[in-house]
Amino acid sequence: MKKCLVAILFFIAIFGSYLPYLPAKNLNSKSRVVIFVGHTGVGNNFGAKSSSGIYEIVYNDILAKKLASIKSDKFEYVLIDSSQKVKLKNRPDFAAKYKADLIIEIHHDSAQQIDIDVCNKEKGDKNGFCNKMSGASVFFCSKQEKGSVSEKVSLLIGKSLQKNGFRANLYHMKDIKGERRKIVSEENAVYDTCFYVLKNAKVPSVLIEAAVITNPQDEEKVKHTDYHDRFAKSVHEGIEAYFEFYIQQKENKN
Numbered sequence: 645m646k647k648c649l650v651a652i653l654f655f656i657a658i659f660g661s662y663l664p665y666l667p668a669k670n671l672n673s674k675s676r677v678v679i680f681v682g683h684t685g686v687g688n689n690f691g692a693k694s695s696s697g698i699y700e701i702v703y704n705d706i707l708a709k710k711l712a713s714i715k716s717d718k719f720e721y722v723l724i725d726s727s728q729k730v731k732l733k734n735r736p737d738f739a740a741k742y743k744a745d746l747i748i749e750i751h752h753d754s755a756q757q758i759d760i761d762v763c764n765k766e767k768g769d770k771n772g773f774c775n776k777m778s779g780a781s782v783f784f785c786s787k788q789e790k791g792s793v794s795e796k797v798s799l800l801i802g803k804s805l806q807k808n809g810f811r812a813n814l815y816h817m818k819d820i821k822g823e824r825r826k827i828v829s830e831e832n833a834v835y836d837t838c839f840y841v842l843k844n845a846k847v848p849s850v851l852i853e854a855a856v857i858t859n860p861q862d863e864e865k866v867k868h869t870d871y872h873d874r875f876a877k878s879v880h881e882g883i884e885a886y887f888e889f890y891i892q893q894k895e896n897k898n
């Protein structure tokens with residue numbers, strides 16, 4: 645009996661910090677979308693620093709929370725925010741524990757320092773250089789196990805963002821070191837880039853860069869509630885379109 649108690653205490657000591665993250669027991673039959681906040685909040689991993697000195701992770705948390713608050717009869721969101729400090733390498737397994745059908749990771753974007761410096765020098769340049777580093781973009785990995793499905797979801801989310809007035813950020817196509825990302829839809833700013841979670845997840849996975857916070861004009865927008873609402877609504881509509889498509893496919897097979 646004593647041994648048993650020791651074993652239980654040992655288990656709690658080792659795995660206790662993970663327990664709150666395990667899925668609820670009464671799982672319903674709805675599909676499940678796990679939302680990860682971009683960056684871990686561990687060490688110095690807070691993401692890009694904005695033009696006003698705020699770390700990306702702060703903005704990521706706001707949008708992720710807003711998206712997770714939307715209700716759907718087709719699926720449910722599970723929010724993994726920055727307070728949970730889940731490392732990137734643990735995210736694919738973490739999502740699997742939650743029985744995720746889809747992973748969404750939310751970030752805010754930056755640019756190469758050389759371009760940020762030029763942009764900062766040209767303050768007041770409203771339509772030129774700085775504006776090329778602006779808007780939203782969506783990423784998936786074609787080399788992932790579910791790469792073709794991830795691409796489908798990415799295109800639907802990108803399309804929905806464009807429909808709701810977000811600008812397509814084509815900066816990552818730029819032929820410079822650190823960029824040269826492969827774009828699959830210029831219209832919807834969808835890129836094929838194998839970031840860690842996108843490549844290693846076992847279910848379809850999409851990473852969204854909501855706005856370029858090193859650009860003062862973009863950062864000004866991300867501080868407002870109407871922007872958060874419009875972003876969350878756009879991403880949600882894209883995900884809904886995917887599940888509708890997915891359900892339709894299933895019905896056609898039966």
Ligand SMILES: [Zn+2]
Nearest residue numbers: 682691751752
């Ligand atoms: Zn980021």
